[in-house]
Amino acid sequence: MIGELAENSIYFGVLLSLTAYGVGLWLKRLTGWALVNPLFIAIVLVISVLLLFDISYDTYNRGADIISYLLTPSTICLALPLYQQIELLKRNYKAVMAGILVGSLSSVCIVLLLALLFGFDHASYVTFLPKSITTAIGIGVCQELGGYVSIAVAVIIITGVFGGIVGEKIFNILHIDEPIARGVALGTSSHAIGTSKAMELGVVEGSMSSLSIVVCGIITVVLAPIFANFL
Amino acid sequence: MRLLFQFLIIVVISFVGEMLNHFIPLPIPASIYGIVILFTALKMQWIKPHHIGDVCRFLILIMPVLFIPSAVGLIKSWDLISANLLQYVVILMVSTVVVMAASAIATQQVIKRSKRKQQQQQ
Numbered sequence: 001m002i003g004e005l006a007e008n009s010i011y012f013g014v015l016l017s018l019t020a021y022g023v024g025l026w027l028k029r030l031t032g033w034a035l036v037n038p039l040f041i042a043i044v045l046v047i048s049v050l051l052l053f054d055i056s057y058d059t060y061n062r063g064a065d066i067i068s069y070l071l072t073p074s075t076i077c078l079a080l081p082l083y084q085q086i087e088l089l090k091r092n093y094k095a096v097m098a099g100i101l102v103g104s105l106s107s108v109c110i111v112l113l114l115a116l117l118f119g120f121d122h123a124s125y126v127t128f129l130p131k132s133i134t135t136a137i138g139i140g141v142c143q144e145l146g147g148y149v150s151i152a153v154a155v156i157i158i159t160g161v162f163g164g165i166v167g168e169k170i171f172n173i174l175h176i177d178e179p180i181a182r183g184v185a186l187g188t189s190s191h192a193i194g195t196s197k198a199m200e201l202g203v204v205e206g207s208m209s210s211l212s213i214v215v216c217g218i219i220t221v222v223l224a225p226i227f228a229n230f231l
Numbered sequence: 232m233r234l235l236f237q238f239l240i241i242v243v244i245s246f247v248g249e250m251l252n253h254f255i256p257l258p259i260p261a262s263i264y265g266i267v268i269l270f271t272a273l274k275m276q277w278i279k280p281h282h283i284g285d286v287c288r289f290l291i292l293i294m295p296v297l298f299i300p301s302a303v304g305l306i307k308s309w310d311l312i313s314a315n316l317l318q319y320v321v322i323l324m325v326s327t328v329v330v331m332a333a334s335a336i337a338t339q340q341v342i343k344r345s346k347r348k349q350q351q352q353q
Contacts, residue, residue, distance in 0.1 A: 013300070017296065017299045017300065018296065020299070021295070021296050021299065038295065039295040039296075039298060039299070039302075042296075042299050043299060043302045043303060043305075046299060046303045047303055047305070047306055050303070050306065051306070057303065057304060057306055057307050060300075060303065061300055061303075061304070064299070064300040064303075065300065067296060067297050067299065067300050068297060068300045068301055070290065070293075070297050071262070071297045071298070072245050072248070072249075072260075072261050072262045072265065073238075073241045073242060073244075073245050073265075073290055074290040074291060074293070074294050074297055075262035075263075075265065075266065075294075076241060076244055076245060076248065076262055076265035076266055076268075076269050077241060077269075077283070077286070077287035077290045077291050078266060078291065079265075079266045079267075079268075079269035079270040079273065080269070080273065080280060080283060080284070080287045081291070082266075082270060083270055083273040083274065083280070084280065086274075092341075092342060092345075094341055094345070095338050095339075095341035095342040095345065096338060098337050098338060098341045099334040099335070099337045099338030099341070100334065101337075102333050102334050102337035103330050103331075103333055103334025103337070106329055106330050106333040106334070107326060107329075107330045110325065110326045110329045110330070111322065111326055114321070114322045114325060114326065115322070118318045118321075118322065120318075124315070128322055128323075128326075131323065131326065131327075132326075132327070132330055134260070134262070134263070135301065136260030136261070136262060136263075137258055137259060137260055137263065139258075140258025140259070140260070141258055143258075144258060148308075148311060150307065150308035150311065151308055151311055151312055151319075153301065153304065153305075153308070154302075154304070154305040154308055154312060155319070155323060157298065157301060157302045157305070158302075158305070158323060159323055159326075159327050160298070161298075161302065162323065162324060162327050163327050163331060166327070166328060166331070167331060170328060170331050170332055170335070171335060174332060174335060174336060176335045176336070176339055177339075178338065178339045178342050178343075180338060180342060181334075181335045181336075181338035181339035181342065182335065184334055184335070184338045185330075185331045185332075185334045185335035185338065186331070188330060188331075188334040189327055189330040189331040189334065190327065190331070192294070192298075193295070193298055195294075196291075196294040196295045196298075197295075199291055199292075199294070206291075210266070212334075213263075214263055214266055214267070217259075217263060218259075218263075221257075221258060221259070
């Protein structure tokens with residue numbers, strides 16, 4: 001019954017997504033745990049509903065597509081907090097660049113190391129190379145290097161969600177108390193999804209994270225083709 | 232009218248970003264061109280923060296929601312992923328934690344060092 005309703009409504013996808021995210025926010029407020037991530041809960045809920053009522057992804061996405069449509073404008077808006085924090089960036093230029101460079105380099109190195117350890121073939125290996133950068137750049141890199149694009153999309157998004165969930169825990173364990181360092185780390189490891197988490201932490205974290213998406217993305221575009229030759 | 236005008240500015244920049252992505256043969260998405268364009272326009276004072284402020288705050292606030300549909304798209308590639316699920320999960324979790332830790336430590340160390348230098352100079 002619900003499946004039939006879904007098929008006949010273009011609002012179903014949006015309704016389901018927003019409701020699921022609302023439940024996620026509510027659960028976070030209720031429990032107060034950092035590990036309860038509204039985005040993660042929303043994804044699990046939507047997938048469960050689709051599987052439970054046997055609704056296809058295309059039916060869901062027919063409506064939900066208008067949500068994805070706003071992603072580019074929303075990412076562009078990150079330029080505003082970045083602009084407002086420009087003085088802070090100028091003062092800490094070296095630290096920010098060092099953090100992004102170390103992060104991007106360690107990303108491709110650890111992927112190479114683990115791919116060798118697990119005996120991945122070339123295609124699986126290059127699928128993981130762009131995992132820390134924003135989806136749109138990552139897809140391009142993966143395609144260029146001959147990886148599995150559909151897996152890359154999933155890998156990049158789960159990386160972002162996972163980074164947003166564990167970020168604060170890692171910062172507490174390592175005593176990372178500089179907002180700039182937190183922002184750079186979230187943006188470099190978990191791209192735009194990490195940045196939406198960084199925005200929750202504060203405007204300094206958010207703007208440094210936005211900058212990291214851009215710079216880390218560009219560095220990886222250069223690094224990934226070089227590292228692709230190693231396996 | 233004000234909100235409409237603010238949204239129009241963002242849509243125009245998105246459109247220009249899209250065009251650049253289309254005509255320049257690099258794997259750089261429209262959104263990255265867009266960030267650079269908007270940042271430059273703010274820096275040159277062609278656009279003032281109050282021209283776009285309300286719409287920007289709203290779009291940034293709802294950003295996590297915008298990722299839901301593509302994340303749910305995971306169920307389409309599930310067959311490919313489930314074949315090597317354990318390895319994929321390990322590589323994903325380990326590398327994300329390593330990158331997060333490495334860039335956080337590197338950034339913080341450089342900040343601390345330059346703070347110490349400043350204190351010595353004073």
